[in-house]
Amino acid sequence: MKILLAIDESPASQIAVEDVGGRPWPENTAVEVLTVAETLESAYDAARELVDETVMVLRDSGLHVHGNVAGGDPKSVILERAEDTKPELIVVGSHRASVLLDLFLGNVAAHILRQAACSVAIIRPRADEDIVTRRVLLATDGSAHAEAAAHAIANRPWPARTEVRVLSVVEVVLPTMHALFEPPFVNSEEVQKLRAEALARAQKAVGEAVAILAPAGLAVSESVSVLLDGTKNVILQEARDWGADWLFVGSHGRRGAERFLMGSVSESIASQAPCSVEVVRVRAS
DSSP: EEEEEOOOOHHHHHHHHHHHSOOOOOOOOOEEEEEESSHHHHHHHHHHEEEHHHHHHHHHHEEEEEEEEESOOOOHHHHHHHHOOOEEEEEOOOOOOOOHHHHTTOOOHHHHHHOOEEEEEOOOOOSSSSSSOOOEEEOSOOOOOOHHHHHHHHTTTSSSSSEEEEEEOOOOOOOOOHHHSSOTTTTHHHHHHHHHHHHHHHHHHHHHHHHGGGGGEEEEEEEEEEEESSSEEEEEEOOOOOOHHHEEEEOOOOOHHHHHOOOOOHHHHHHHHHSSEEEEOOOOO
């Protein structure tokens, strides 16, 4: 597995380094530590020292690591490096947890998440470091992107006391004409049929994800939520209530202007989650 770990001198990056060094990864995982000096001549020495120290820390964890210092705008440089080296995962620390701040102030983590062609992990500190059990929440809608997120969990080694919860949200989508021009007839035969179909889809999505995870030997539980709020809010509330350490979601893979215009549930979740988030994106071949 190839990982690009993008760091700076911030506490958020230190948390990301500790996370990468503290978790098991597949055998022969290679990590590139990248930091960007916006004015290379004046900042290179400090950047080089930061990278060298981080490389030594991660090598002590048994990882294959090398470091790189580059000059320029961090958002552009990280994405360009990812295009050149084609990692499976970019790891960054989160400086903020506000989607509005991320959108208008150009947060690096949010920009990388929005534009990267591969999976992106946004690292946040654990709410309670004393708890031994690790809790991983997988949100699935049964799509191929959600299936990729399930495989991402199943294909990695996890600490012995790791619990995985698979969540699917039952969302009833009314026909367009009803949704726009008529009140929702909650007790109507049509709405009841749609509700039953949505519940069946959610249960099927959970079952398929559990089937992917089961061979990995993980402790897996199932959860189907009847929608009482927006899908994003239900997932975020589940992460808070359960005390998730990690939240995995699939991404449809759209980037740039198309993503901005259409919006992204996975991006909103990553910006607002109380825990670390990995948005799984399969790189186009």
